[in-house]
Structures are given as C-alpha cells and as structure tokens.
Amino acid sequence: MKTLGKKIRLLRHQKGWSQEDVAKRLDISIPAFSKIETGITDINLSRLEQIATLFEMTVVQLLTFTDSEQDQKAINELETINKKLMDRETEVIDLQKKVIELFEELRHNRVTA
Template identity: 35%
Template sequence: MKDFAKSIRKIRSDKGYSQDYVAMKLNISTSSYSKIERGQTDPSLSRMKQIAEVLEFDLGEVLMEKPALTIGNTQELNSNEAYGFVMRKEFEESLRLILDLQLKIAQLAEKLEQGG
C-alpha cells in the first residue's frame, strides 16, 4: 500500500488540496487521513474508492501502476509485508475490480490485434 499512499499524496498535492480538506470530504480526522498517506494505515477498498472520488482519479489506473503478482507466484512476496485481515465483501469487490480490469485489457488487446 506504500505505492497507493505515495500516489494519493502526489495527486492531492498536484490538485492543491490540503489533507484537512480531503479528510473533511471523507468524514474522517486529518490524522487518520495523514496515516493513510504515510502508509501507516492500509485503507479498505471502499475507502480507496472514496479517496479516488474526492481526488478525482481512476482507482484502477493507480492500482495497476505496480506489476501485479499472479496467483501462486508467492516467491516474490516480501515475507515481512503484512496483508492484514480482509472481509469477504472487500475480497469480492477486489476480485470484481480485477476481473473488470482483465476484461478491459483483453478488449484493448483484441482491438490492437485487429488494427485499432
């Protein structure tokens, strides 16, 4: 989530928004939002969606900036990295987002193969 934290800090800064403003729009304390930006707190998928709405960016694009791990490719995982507890609903939302992105990529690849 460090990459997400860095991304939202840059996006917020580029738009000229203060942490206070974003926190107010999210209905959380400024210190809570600051922890998200510093990577000290991992936001839920629903919170990430809210941040994307407030900062007006495409969550899928920001999340796709880092190469994704494929299932079973656990050798590349940092053994010290904590993933925390995930609720079933969040997992399902994440999976839906991933499947939607895969579909969009497949559609783009098909268009490219057909010449545009």
C-alpha cells in the same frame, strides 16, 4: 501500501489541497488521513473507491497511477546504464581484436620459426 500513500499525497499536492481539505472530503480526521498517506493504515476497498472518486479516477487508475517525474528518472537511469553497457561492449570488441592480432602474430612466428 506506502507506494499507494505516496500516490495519494502526490495527487493531493497536484490539486493544491491540504491534508485537512482531503480529510474533510473523506469525512475522516486529519491524523487518519495522514496515516493513509504514510502507509501506516491499510486502505479498505470502500475507502479506496472514495479516494479514487475524490480525485476523479477509477480505482484501477489510482492503483496504477505513476508520477511522470519518477518515470523520467527511471528512463534517464536506464539510458545511463545502456550507455555504460555499450561502452563495455566496445571495450570487449577492442580486446577481442587484440587477442586475434596476438594470436595471428603468434601463429605467424610459429610458421616462420
């Protein structure tokens, strides 16, 4: 549930609302809302529906919502890993060429000996 709390906090920040603003709209105390955001309190379905409605989303949208900044970080990380993989593949190909050259040299030396 900590991930859901982070999503709720992100949505709250995007709206420019304080914890107090959201707590009042949900008709709960500020500490109770804080526990939702930090993942201390598990959210039941009715509270989840209430929060989704508050942010003008469906429950499914709320549960599957992702931060585009986080997505971009993941994409950048994948690109970095992919580049490293391509570099390693190039190294392997170069080593394979060297092995073939050495094998050919060894074979040539056996034929001439």
